[in-house]
Amino acid sequence: MTRSALPGFLIALGVLVAGLLLAFTVGRYPVALGDLLQVLVAKITGQAGSVPPAVESVIWQVRGPRVLAAVLVGAALAVAGTAFQGLFRNPLVSPDILGASSGAALGAVFGIFLSLGVFAIQFFAFLGGLVAVAAVYVIGSAVRSRDPILVLVLTGVVIGALLGAGVGLLKYLADPYNQLPAMTFWLLGSLAAANVSDLVPLVGPVALGTVVLIALRWRMNAMSLPEEEARALGIATGPLRVAIVAAATLTTSASVATAGIIGWVGLVVPHLARSLVGPDFARLVPASAILGGGYLLLIDTLARTMAPVEVPLGILTAVVGTPFFIWLLANVQKTWS
Amino acid sequence: MHLSRRSLLAGAGAALLAPRCGHAQAVQAPVASGRTVNDSAGRVVPVPAKVTRVFPAGPPAAILLYTLAPDLLIGWPRAHRADECVYMLPDVCMRPAVGRITGRGNTANLETVLALKPDLILDIGSVNDTYISLADRVQQQTGIPYALLDGRFDRTTDAYTALGRLIGREAAGAAHADYCNKTLATITSRIADVPRERRPRLYYARGPRGLQTGGKGSINVETAELLARNVADELPGGLANVSLEQVLLWDPDVIVTIDRDFAASVRNDPTWRPVRAVREGRVFLSPSAPFGWIDFPPSVNRMIGLWWLAKILYPEKFAEDMTALTRDFYSKFYHVTPTDAQIAQILTGAA
Numbered sequence: 001m002t003r004s005a006l007p008g009f010l011i012a013l014g015v016l017v018a019g020l021l022l023a024f025t026v027g028r029y030p031v032a033l034g035d036l037l038q039v040l041v042a043k044i045t046g047q048a049g050s051v052p053p054a055v056e057s058v059i060w061q062v063r064g065p066r067v068l069a070a071v072l073v074g075a076a077l078a079v080a081g082t083a084f085q086g087l088f089r090n091p092l093v094s095p096d097i098l099g100a101s102s103g104a105a106l107g108a109v110f111g112i113f114l115s116l117g118v119f120a121i122q123f124f125a126f127l128g129g130l131v132a133v134a135a136v137y138v139i140g141s142a143v144r145s146r147d148p149i150l151v152l153v154l155t156g157v158v159i160g161a162l163l164g165a166g167v168g169l170l171k172y173l174a175d176p177y178n179q180l181p182a183m184t185f186w187l188l189g190s191l192a193a194a195n196v197s198d199l200v201p202l203v204g205p206v207a208l209g210t211v212v213l214i215a216l217r218w219r220m221n222a223m224s225l226p227e228e229e230a231r232a233l234g235i236a237t238g239p240l241r242v243a244i245v246a247a248a249t250l251t252t253s254a255s256v257a258t259a260g261i262i263g264w265v266g267l268v269v270p271h272l273a274r275s276l277v278g279p280d281f282a283r284l285v286p287a288s289a290i291l292g293g294g295y296l297l298l299i300d301t302l303a304r305t306m307a308p309v310e311v312p313l314g315i316l317t318a319v320v321g322t323p324f325f326i327w328l329l330a331n332v333q334k335t336w337s
Numbered sequence: 338m339h340l341s342r343r344s345l346l347a348g349a350g351a352a353l354l355a356p357r358c359g360h361a362q363a364v365q366a367p368v369a370s371g372r373t374v375n376d377s378a379g380r381v382v383p384v385p386a387k388v389t390r391v392f393p394a395g396p397p398a399a400i401l402l403y404t405l406a407p408d409l410l411i412g413w414p415r416a417h418r419a420d421e422c423v424y425m426l427p428d429v430c431m432r433p434a435v436g437r438i439t440g441r442g443n444t445a446n447l448e449t450v451l452a453l454k455p456d457l458i459l460d461i462g463s464v465n466d467t468y469i470s471l472a473d474r475v476q477q478q479t480g481i482p483y484a485l486l487d488g489r490f491d492r493t494t495d496a497y498t499a500l501g502r503l504i505g506r507e508a509a510g511a512a513h514a515d516y517c518n519k520t521l522a523t524i525t526s527r528i529a530d531v532p533r534e535r536r537p538r539l540y541y542a543r544g545p546r547g548l549q550t551g552g553k554g555s556i557n558v559e560t561a562e563l564l565a566r567n568v569a570d571e572l573p574g575g576l577a578n579v580s581l582e583q584v585l586l587w588d589p590d591v592i593v594t595i596d597r598d599f600a601a602s603v604r605n606d607p608t609w610r611p612v613r614a615v616r617e618g619r620v621f622l623s624p625s626a627p628f629g630w631i632d633f634p635p636s637v638n639r640m641i642g643l644w645w646l647a648k649i650l651y652p653e654k655f656a657e658d659m660t661a662l663t664r665d666f667y668s669k670f671y672h673v674t675p676t677d678a679q680i681a682q683i684l685t686g687a688a
Contacts, residue, residue: 029582054585054611061608062581117598118545175415177396177633178595181576182544192580193546195608308571309552310578 005283008276012287016071016294023067023301028308029058061196069194069202070300071293073259074269076206076251078292081266082273082285083213083248086220087241088149095252095266098156098245102163103132104256105187109170112182118193121186122201122257129253132163137245148227188312189260191300202258209251213285216243220281262296262313264321269295271328374502377487377495378469385456385482388504392450392481394460395437397488397636400628401461401496403429404637404670405513406504411435411453424627424683426672438475451479457503461496461636462488463556490559493517493637516669517640524647527654528564537650539565540589540614543576543632547592547599547609548584552577556635560643561593564650581608588613591650592620595632597686621649622686627671641666645684659684 025033035051039059042048080095088097096102107128111121133156140155141148167187174180213220222235223244230237252266272295273288296313299320303311372384391409393399402410407426412435422430435453436445438460450458458479460472464487476483484503486496494514501510528536541558543549551557552572561567568587569579592614594600600622609615623631623642630642644662648655660680668674675683 027582028580029586057608057611058582058585062585066580121545175633177635178543181549185544185549185578190578192578193544193548195581304580304582308569308579308583310548310580312578 005277005280005287008273008278009283009287009290011276012273012291012294016290016297019294019297019301020067020071023070023297024059024063026301026305027058027063028304029054029062031055031058031063065196065199066191066194066300066304067297068199069191069258070297072199072202072206073191073255073262074265074296074299075210075289075293076255077262077266078269078273078288078295079210079213079285080248080252081292082270082281082288083220083244084266085270086224086281086284087244088153089224090153091271092267093153094263095248096160096263097153098136098249099132099160099163100129100249100252101256101261101263102160102167104129104253105261106132106163106166106170108186108257108260109167109174109183112179112186113170113174115179119201122198125257126201126205126253128163129256130249132159133245133249133253135159137242185312186260187314189262189314189317190303190310190312191259192304192310194258198258202254205250205254209247209249209254210289212243212247213251214289216240216247217281217285220244220285224279224281259313262317264317264325265292265296265299268321268325268328271325275328374484374499376472376484376499377492378464378472378485380469380472380485382476382482382484382503384503384505388456390453390455390457391504392435392453392455392458393437394458394483395462396634398459398461398486400634400636400638401486401500402459405497405500405509406506407672409504411455421627423679424667424671424673424675430627438471447475447478450475450481455481457481458483459486459500459503460484461486464488488556488635490563490635490639491521493640494521496637513637513670517637520640520643524643524655525563528647528651531651533566537565537590538568538587539591539593539650540568540584540587541631542592542594542599542603543596545596545598547594547596547603548579548581549576550579551575551632557632559635560631560639560646563643564646565591585611590614590617590619593623593631593646593649594620595623595625595629597622600686624683624686626683626687637670640670 024036025031035055036059039051039056077095084093084095084097085091104125105128107124107126108121111124136152136156136159139159140152143151145151171180171183174183219235219240222230222233223237223240227237269292270284270288273284273291276291277283277287299316300313303313303316373381374384376382388409390411391402392411393402393414396414399410399413403425407429410429410432412433414434414437416434417430436449438445438450458475458481460468460483462468464485468485472483472485484499486499488496494517497510497514497517501507539561541550541561550569551567552574553567553570554562555574555576557576558567568589590613600620603609603615603620614620623629624645628634628636628638630645631639641663644657645659648657648659660677663680663683664674
């Protein structure tokens with residue numbers, strides 16, 4: 001890749017900035033651009049504005065946290081997807097390949113089944129994701145094979161299916177009038193309920209995981225080489241793999257715990273970023289983060305504005321993502337090399 | 338909480354494993370009386386000569402049957418915990434879990450149903466092709482009369498009349514039908530002069546964050562829509578997720594919720610403060626013992642909730658004493674008479 005990555009980065013940043021502007025100004029509750037600016041100025045200068053308190057509340061308590069959550073979740077899923085696609089040398093891989101989403105789903109559904117509160121449900125989801133991937137990794141590593149990556153992926157698929165059965169069992173046993181709809185809504189993914197207190201448990205793991213992955217971006221290039229060649233370059237592939245998996249799982253589990261199951265972002269965005277800045281992970285990881293944030297923000301803005309009802313994110317990302325992915329496959333295959 | 342949920346799981350597991358006991362007996366259709374009853378789907382259901390055991394197809398049917406003839410109830414769709422039985426006849430309440438054969442997902446096995454030797458299978462809920470064909474199929478497979486009654490709230494009167502005839506207790510059925518009829522007539526006639534645009538705008542909140550609600554005509558807001566304007570009536574029926582922005586835009590006068598976590602947190606939640614109902618302290622947690630007063634299961638348990646809601650929305654029109662109404666309803670329908678202290682406890686919405 002010899003071409004400059006600058007235009008690509010500018011496009012990614014443009015998407016994010018446009019997404020932010022759009023997301024703050026549109027919504028079910030009408031907020032005029034003037035009011036928005038006035039609220040921002042009032043916040044910065046510390047003076048009381050003349051904007052109705054409801055509008056102020058919408059901007060700071062409802063829309064603001066949600067916009068931030070969308071950016072964080074999108075960035076987290078895109079970075080995790082990028083890391084996994086590199087690690088497994090496979091363009092079809094998404095962040096849930098090692099069971100993070102299925103584990104989180106089982107954790108959340110279990111929390112709903114026990115009628116726990118929001119934070120307990122999110123905690124169970126987060127924990128479920130971590131435990132599932134840890135289990136996959138331990139089992140996958142225990143199997144001796146010449147192709148440890150393949151064994152890991154297969155273990156992930158199998159454990160994911162088992163966890164899916166667990167989700168099915170709990171849905172089957174759930175109270176059909178109260179718990180079952182809650183489970184269904186959760187599994188479809190949504191940021192409708194995101195508020196300020198959700199951001200705290202989201203920011204920490206996402207920031208940590210993303211920083212680790214960005215720090216490892218040079219070495220991730222070596223991971224896309226065959227195992228022997230990487231070793232010959234002096235890269236400790238085993239520990240590096242653990243670090244990448246751990247960081248990606250941390251970000252994925254935290255975002256799934258907040259937003260529910262949102263597919264496609266971790267699959268589509270890395271490809272899009274690759275077509276913008278090329279396959280070098282040093283550029284690809286930060287570009288994916290920016291683009292992922294902008295992408296999910298745009299999707300979520302659509303989800304909360306197109307109807308009085310919230311459109312589940314999982315459905316929108318699939319509807320938008322499928323044709324988009326097919327187009328990508330047809331047009332930008334050459335950038336995967 | 339942990340232990341009790343585990344026992345629920347165990348109960349459901351037992352229901353799944355139970356069908357062994359009946360395999361030796363040949364399937365024997367109950368002796369028909371020669372009489373028939375038309376159920377709400379227009380199906381002709383043969384009335385058994387003697388009804389001693391009735392299998393409820395789902396929670397609404399179990400409640401309807403319990404209120405009219407607790408002795409006939411074979412078991413419940415899921416087992417009850419002991420603490421759920423405070424306001425029911427203890428021996429009936431503790432009857433075993435038998436699963437459900439309708440609603441979302443079957444948990445009862447037809448062989449289990451047969452092994453329990455019911456004289457009648459009772460279902461109440463939506464009357465549409467799905468449930469009609471299910472009723473026909475189960476009746477044909479088991480040879481047991483399967484009655485499907487209309488579960489809409491304003492048809493409760495008819496449901497009691499039909500059930501009374503099906504189980505040969507016409508007088509008791511008529512008495513319950515009469516109570517429901519009077520309640521509905523009294524309440525709706527007293528607010529009949531309030532034009533629609535003067536009725537309070539109500540938001541029905543579910544889920545721990547209060548962001549699930551029922552759209553127009555959804556079974557979850559049937560009683561609310563009888564008395565108030567559902568702010569979510571632009572949504573199609575059924576449950577939906579909405580955003581807080583949408584709720585702010587609706588700016589409801591009253592919020593009614595069934596979620597304790599939400600009811601406890603909303604009053605101090607700055608994000609909800611701009612909502613009129615929250616600002617004015619008009620957030621109400623629905624009583625839920627032994628069954629929900631507003632929403633689920635969607636059965637006759639909502640009848641007392643109609644009084645509760647009417648008093649909240651139109652205090653000047655409904656001078657009745659809620660404690661007396663509750664005592665009367667519980668003793669007539671749940672066959673227990675709670676003390677005043679218990680009623681006060683029920684009215685707080687606590688478990």
